[in-house]
Amino acid sequence: MQIPAPFDYVRASSVDNALALLDRHGAESRVVAGGHSLLPMMKLRLARPDWLIDINDLFELDYLLVDGPVLRIGAMTRHTTLLESDDVRHLFPIICDAERVIADPIVRNRGTIGGSLCQADPAEDLSTVCHVLEAVAVVRGPAGERMLPMAEFHRGPYETAVAQNELLIEVRIPIRAGSASAYEKVERRVGDWAVAAAGASVTLAADGTISHVAVGLTAVGLERNVTEVEAVLVGQAPTEALFVEAGLLASQACDPLADQRGPIDYKRHLADELTRRVLRVACSRAAASVSEITS
C-alpha cells in the first residue's frame, strides 16, 4: 500500500460550500473529483495537499443538456455518462471516440470531465477534444462566474486559469450544423498515457466544401489547436491531398519530447498520420450528416 502524506478531508455539500471551503483552507487545499490523477500523485507523495475537498456529492454538476445552440456538460459528469449519451454521440462523435480510449471502464465510471480538464495533463484527451470543439469553460468563484474559451482556460501542462478559490462548473460546446468530428489515439497499452493522439472537427458547407475546421494534438507538446491547417482546408472540398498537407503542418507545429513512449521523429510522424486519419473520418462523418439533413 502506498501511503500519502497526512492530510485532512472534507466533503462539500454544494458548489457554494465548496468555494467557501477552498477559501477557508487556502492554498494547500485541493478539490478531488474522480481522484484518478490526484490520488496516485498523493500516494507517490508528489502531491501533498493539507486539505482534500471532496466534491463528489455535488450532483448538481452532473448533467448533460442540449440547450439551444450549445451542449452544456456539468463538470462532475462522469466519462461513462459522456460515452453512453446518444446526444453526445450524435452531435460530437469525437467525444465518444476519445472516451472509448480513456483508460478503462473502472476509471471512466468515476473520472469526470471537470477533473480531466483541470488536471490539464499534456496526455489528457478531453483537453484536446474541448480545444477542437471550441468549448467554453464556466468557472465560478467568490466574484461570480467567468466564461473562458479553452485557449484562455488551458494555460499549459498541468496549468489552467482556474484560481485556487474557483471551481470549474460547466463546459459548453457550440453545436454547428453540418459538422462532425473524430479522435484517434496511439497508446502502448489500453490505459497508458497517449504516445500521441489527434482530434478534428469539420463543418461542411452545403456545396461540400469545408467551411470550418479545427485540429488538435495530444501529448506532443502543442497546447493549442493546429491553426495552421485552417488556411489550407477552409473553402476546399476535402481530398486526400489536402489531408496529407494538413498532416505535414501538424507534424511541424508540434514539439514532442522523447521518452519511453517513443522518439521525437516517431511522435511527429504520429501527429502527421493521426491528423490525416481524423480529418478523413471527420469529413466522411460530416458528409454523411449533411446528406442526412438534405435527404
Added chain:
Amino acid sequence: MTILEDRPSNPAAGDHDRPIGHGRMQRKEDPRFVRGKGHYVDDIVLPGMLHGAILRAPVAHARLVSIDTTAALAHPGVHAVITGTDLQALGLAWAPTLSMDVQAVLVTDKVRFQGQEVAFVVADDRYAARDALELIQVEYDVLPPVVDARKAMDPGAPVIRDDLEGRTDNHIFDWEAGNKAETDAVFASADVVVKQEIVYPRVHPAPMETCGAVADFDPIDGRLILYETTQAPHAHRTLFAMVSGIPEHKIRVVSPDIGGGFGNKVGIYPGYILAVVGSIVTGKPVKWVEDRSENLMSTSFARDYIMQGEIAATRDGKILALRTNVLADHGAFNATAQPTKYPAGFFHIFTGSYDLAAAHCTVTGVYTNKAPGGVAYACSFRVTEAVYLVERMVDILARKLEMDPAELRLKNFIKKEQFPYPNKTGWEYDSGDYEPTMRLSMKMAGYDELRREQKEKRERGELMGIGISFFTETVGAGPRKDMDILGLGMADGAELRIHPTGKAVVRISVQSQGQGHETTFAQIVAEEIGIPPEDIDVVHGDTDQTPFGLGTYGSRSTPVSGAAVALVARKVREKARFIAAAMLETRPEDLEWEKGRWFVKGDPSVGKTMAEIAMGAHGTVALPEGIDGNLDAEVTYDPPNLTFPFGAYICVVDIDPGTGHVKVRRFIAVDDCGTRINPMIIEGQIHGGLTDGVGMALMEIIEFDAEGNCLGGSLMDYLIPTAMEVPDWETGFTVTPSPHHPIGAKGVGESATVGSPPAVVNAVVDALAPFGVVHMDMPCTPSRVWEAMQGRTRPPV
C-alpha cells in the same frame, strides 16, 4: 458417505463435473477467492502488532556517509529505527543469497542499487512508519554507477562489490555447457551460418500481491512464527535457522494464501529479515508489507540476458549446430534462485526441440548497479531465455534459407523413436512426440490458409504476421544427485491420512500461489484411492503441519510433489489391501483393486471400500503383523529425472502500418504436459502464461537511465497486459506421458510463459518482412516497431 455409483467409472477419459480422480472440476479454493475471503499475509492481524517500513536508497551507487535517526525516533508512534550499524552489531547486516553470494540486509558501507534497503522503522501503524521515513537524514557520497552490463567488465569500471575480499572487477561467473571444439568444427564446415544478437530485456513478475511478512518472536520460549509471502516455506525455515541462530525447531514459517508468485517469492528479501529483527527488538509482532514501487524496484526481476546466437545448417535446411555467448546482468548481488550447480539455471536446454550434431553455450554473469534477481517470472530456471533464443534463431534461419518456418521445424524435430534423447549439453529428454503436436497447432490455426491471407494482404500493403514457437521445457527440479539449493536436495514430501470415516488429509511440502494445489493434489489422491476430491483436504504452506520439501517454482509441484502424492496414495492403497484382507479374513494377494475398494478376486460382491477399511484400520479388527492401526503413510520423492513438457504455439498479428501498433489477432496453443490431471486448471495456467507472453513481447520492460534510476517503478511505467491486449485463446493438447513420473504428468505452470514470447515476436518480425526486418528485440511497442520499419531496429538496452 461416498456416492460411487453416481460417478463414471473412468473420469479420466473425459471431462466431468465431479470426477473421482483426474478430470475437469472447479477449483476447491475458488469459493473463498471469488467471495473475497482469501487470507493473505496483509490480512493477518496479531494482538499488539506493530508495522514496519523501509527507507530505500534514492540513488544507484553511493557511499553511505551518515544516518541520523533522531527525528524519526521522536516521531509519535515510532518504536524503533534500525540501521545497518545496528544489524552489524547483531551479525545480521549481510545475509546469504540463494546463489552463494551475500546481500546487504541494510546498507552499511555502500548503496548498490536504487531502492536498496537503508533503514527500517517500526511504529504503531503503517502511516506513522511511512511518515517517519521522511525524517531520517541520510548523507550519501554519490558514485558513478555501472548501468550497462556490456560495460561492466570494462577496465576502470567502478567495482560494485568492494565488500567482497579481493574483488577487483564486476565479474561473477563464467559457465559453459556442450562441446566447444565439436561445435566450432561443425560451424566451420556448415553451408549456412546465421548470427544474431538477441536481447531478452529485464522484466518483472509483478505479482498482484506484493511481498510481505508478519514476524512474531516470543521472547519467553524463543519461538518465531513467521508469516511470509513465500513459495518455499520449508527452505525459508532452514535458511532462517542458519542465518538467525534461532534453532530450526523453534521456527514456524506460514505461507497463507499467496496472490501470485511467479518466482518473485522464492528468495529471502531483506524486508522479511527486518520484520524478524523488528519483532525481536520490540518484543511485539511486526508486519511489513511492501508497496508496488518497492516490489518493482527491489525484488527479483527476470531475464536481462544479452545473447549472441549462431545457428549452422545445411543448404537444404538440416540444422546442424547452435552456439551462443550470453552476457547475464545479475544486478548488485547474485541472488538468483537456481540449483547450485547451474549458475545460468537450465539455459543449456537452448538446443530446443531439434536434433543437433553439436551445441555449445557460455554464460558470463556480471554485477551492475541494479536490483538483484534474475530467475523469476515463470521462467523454469531460464528455459524462457533458452527457448526465446532458439526459436528466434530458427526463424532467422528459415528467412535466410527462404523456407517456411513450420517446415523447417518439422524437418529438424527430434523424432519420437529417439526418446529418451540425450541432447548435446547434458540433458536427457524423457519423452516427446513433436510432430503431431506441431501438426495439430497448424490444423487449428488453418496455417496454409493464413499464409494465403498474408500473401494477399502483403500485396495490398497490409502487415500481417504469423509466428511459430515450438518449445521444449525441462521442469521438475530435480534429482538430488544433481540438484540442490544451498545444499538442500530438491525433493518433496507428502503425508496422507485417511480418517476413520474415510475422509482424508494430504499434507504437501509445496505451496500454491494460484496453481490450484488444493484441487489438483486432491484429485491425484482421488485417482489412486477412489475417495472423491471433495473428501480430501490438502494442507500446505505451514512448516509445522507439512513434511519438508523445497517448494513451488520451476513448474516443479506436479512433477515432484505430485509424484510424492501419487506414491503416498499408492502406499495407503497397498496398506488398505492388508487391512481389507484381515477384515475379509482372506489373503492380501487374493484381493483385487477397483477404484475405491478392494474385493475378492472372482467374487466382486465381497469387498471393502476405503471408508470401511479406514474404520477397520482404526477399529478392533485383528491386524496382521507389521500393520499399524491407521491408514496413513508418508513418502519423500526424489525424482529420477526432470520432465520435458512441450508445445506448439502459433500467433497471428496485424500491425498498423501507419502507427506501428501491434494487435494480436489469434493465438493457438497446443500443449503436451503428459497426463492431464485437471484440464480446466491447465487451461487456466496456459491462459495466464500466454497473457504474460504477450505482455513481455509487446510492452514489459524495466529500464534504467544513465544514472541507474529505475524507470519501471510503478504500474504506470511498467506496463502489464489487460484483457484488451489479448485475443480469445485457442488451446489444444496432445498427451505424451512422462515415462518416469508415477502418473505420467509433466509440469505445465510455466509452459505458456516460456513458449509464447517467441511466437509473438516471430509474428511481428514476419509481418515486418517487407521492410527487410530480420530481428527486433522486445518489447515490440508501437514506436520500436515503427523504428524497425524505418530500418532502425535497436536493442532495448
